[in-house]
Amino acid sequence: MEMIDRYVYAVTQRLPQSQRQDIAQELRSLIEDMLEEKTGEKQYGQEEVEQVLLELGNPAKLADQYREPKRYLIGPQLFHPYISIMKIVLTVAAVAMGVVFILETILDPAAILQHFLDLLISVIIAATQMFAWITIGFAIAQYYGVGRYNWKTAGFGDEWKPSELPQIPDTKKQIKRSEAVFGIIFSVIALVAVRFSNHLFGVTIFENGEWVAVIPFLDTEAVAEIMPIIYLVVAFGILKEAVKLIIGKWSKKMAVYNLIVNGVILGLAWLVLKDQLIWNPHFMQELAQFSEFNSEEFATVQNIWKQSQVWIVIIFILTILIDTGIGFYKAFRK
Amino acid sequence: MSEVDELVDKLLQELRRGTITIGVLSQLAEPQYGYSLVTILSEKGVQVEPGTLYPLLRRLEKQGLLESQWDTNKARPRKYYLLSATGKQVFDQLKVEWKKIVASMDVVLNDKGESTDGDD
Numbered sequence: 001m002e003m004i005d006r007y008v009y010a011v012t013q014r015l016p017q018s019q020r021q022d023i024a025q026e027l028r029s030l031i032e033d034m035l036e037e038k039t040g041e042k043q044y045g046q047e048e049v050e051q052v053l054l055e056l057g058n059p060a061k062l063a064d065q066y067r068e069p070k071r072y073l074i075g076p077q078l079f080h081p082y083i084s085i086m087k088i089v090l091t092v093a094a095v096a097m098g099v100v101f102i103l104e105t106i107l108d109p110a111a112i113l114q115h116f117l118d119l120l121i122s123v124i125i126a127a128t129q130m131f132a133w134i135t136i137g138f139a140i141a142q143y144y145g146v147g148r149y150n151w152k153t154a155g156f157g158d159e160w161k162p163s164e165l166p167q168i169p170d171t172k173k174q175i176k177r178s179e180a181v182f183g184i185i186f187s188v189i190a191l192v193a194v195r196f197s198n199h200l201f202g203v204t205i206f207e208n209g210e211w212v213a214v215i216p217f218l219d220t221e222a223v224a225e226i227m228p229i230i231y232l233v234v235a236f237g238i239l240k241e242a243v244k245l246i247i248g249k250w251s252k253k254m255a256v257y258n259l260i261v262n263g264v265i266l267g268l269a270w271l272v273l274k275d276q277l278i279w280n281p282h283f284m285q286e287l288a289q290f291s292e293f294n295s296e297e298f299a300t301v302q303n304i305w306k307q308s309q310v311w312i313v314i315i316f317i318l319t320i321l322i323d324t325g326i327g328f329y330k331a332f333r334k
Numbered sequence: 335m336s337e338v339d340e341l342v343d344k345l346l347q348e349l350r351r352g353t354i355t356i357g358v359l360s361q362l363a364e365p366q367y368g369y370s371l372v373t374i375l376s377e378k379g380v381q382v383e384p385g386t387l388y389p390l391l392r393r394l395e396k397q398g399l400l401e402s403q404w405d406t407n408k409a410r411p412r413k414y415y416l417l418s419a420t421g422k423q424v425f426d427q428l429k430v431e432w433k434k435i436v437a438s439m440d441v442v443l444n445d446k447g448e449s450t451d452g453d454d
Contacts, residue, residue, distance in 0.1 A: 023392070025404075026368065026413045030388060033369035033410075057385040065389035 003046070004031050007053050014063035023066060031056070074138045081246045082138045085184070089134060089238060092185045093126050096192035103200055107211045126192075133235060137242070173250045173330055180245040187237035194223060194230055202280070205290045215286045222277045233268045236261055255324075255331035262324045266317065273313050354382055356432055358390065359425040362400060365414040391415050399424055 008027050012020040034052045035044045056062060074082050101119040105112050193201050202216035223230075240261040247254055272278055280286075284302050293301065357380045361371060368388050375382050394400045399421035405412050417425060 025411065027388070029410050029412050030368045030384065033367070033412075034384065037369065037373070055384060057383070062385050062389070065386065066392065 003049050003053065004028065007031070007056075007059055010059035011063045011066070014060060015066055019066070072142060074135070074142050078138055078142055078246075081242070082134070085238075085242045085245065086131070086134055088181055088184050089130050089188060090127060092188040093130060093192065094123065096189050097122050097126065100192065100200065107200075107204070107214070134238075134242075137239060170249075172333065175244045175248055175250060175254075177245065180241040183241035183244075184238055187234045187241070191230065191234045194218065195227065203287065207290075213286075213290065215283060215290075216280050217283070218278055219280045226272050226278065229268050229271055233265055233272075236265050236268070240265075250327060250330035252331050255327040258327040259324050262320045266320050269316060273316075276309060279309055350381070353380070354386065354390065355394070356425070356428050357382070358387070358394065359399065359417065359421060359428065362415055362417045362421070365403070365416040367405075367412040367414050371415075394421070 008024050008031075011027060012024045015023060031052060034055070035048055038044070038048050038052060097119060100122075101115055104115045104118075108115070200214055200216075201218065202214045204211065205213045205215065240258065243257065244254070283305060284298070287301065288298060357375055358371065361374055366374065368391060369384070371391075372382055372384050372387055391400065391402075395402050395415065398418060400415045401418045401421075402413055402415050405414055
């Protein structure tokens, strides 16, 4: 009977491969038993089959009962932070790219269609990339037992002691949601600034109220080369904030974790910044084309340009050091 | 009134869920296949939905309480389930525990019955 086959298929296709055949066989013989019982003979029609299948219930529900314990890619404990981080990252990225689009359109209104196409492509690429990486990150966390760990401390596991109940976080030690969100926003904006608009991220030249050119701060080719490292830096930055957001309070472990991730970020950033190849080498010449500098002014501007490169590196390193220090300070203060 | 019925229904379902396992174990000193078990249990007044029973049998087998064997000699191949040695032990203990529960529930319910008697 075709309908029985369809029912058995609907149940077993929701089950792991290894159990399918056995369950299918058993289910089929059980259904036939039920039919025989109902009709009292070996002949039965469509109507009886339907009655029996209705009695067995929705195939999805039946499969659910066969499938225990439940397995998750991202379990209920991690689902909420997963969704909130996804929302934050995607929203920030969308806004940042929207801003890039508006800027480009203001600067070059004639090419609005091209800008819009660029926007669409960027949005699709960025959204799929971010979606994939965040999901993979959470799936790994789930697989290595973050979800199960929460189960234990929530008191559902066997091995818990009242004395091990987590402390109610001291308000001084709480990691503010806004702090972590700001970190994520910053990472994403930095990524978008570098990746999608290195030709916009620079000094904008206007002549007679008309936009003429942008002199980029960064060297397009060098950026293209080091892009993978920048992705990694941003990924670690988001990972760091995501964990802060989930754990929600400073502890020794948290401070050490913060130190390690910051160390990795610093190491990666060092690869990018060490020989200063990332900066546009023709910046001064290009700037000079559009400005009438005398040699003294040129020297001053060049000095500022060189100094800013150094200062950006210093500020970056300081920020990381301060961030690490604050972590330890908050973790250890009473 | 239907609200009461609904609640009773829901709670009764929960109540039954716990008893099904012990009911199933009680009937498996002799090998049975899925549908024969449904029939036997319902003859004895224990209502089990087939959709609940079949997955339960597999779960109990996985836990080591039951053993199973395919009988392919008949016109229709059937999977027979039987209590394992562990299953027997577990069932014997469960039986004792169950009787205790029944006894203490009797006490609890009768107490209540006396004090609210006549209050219709």
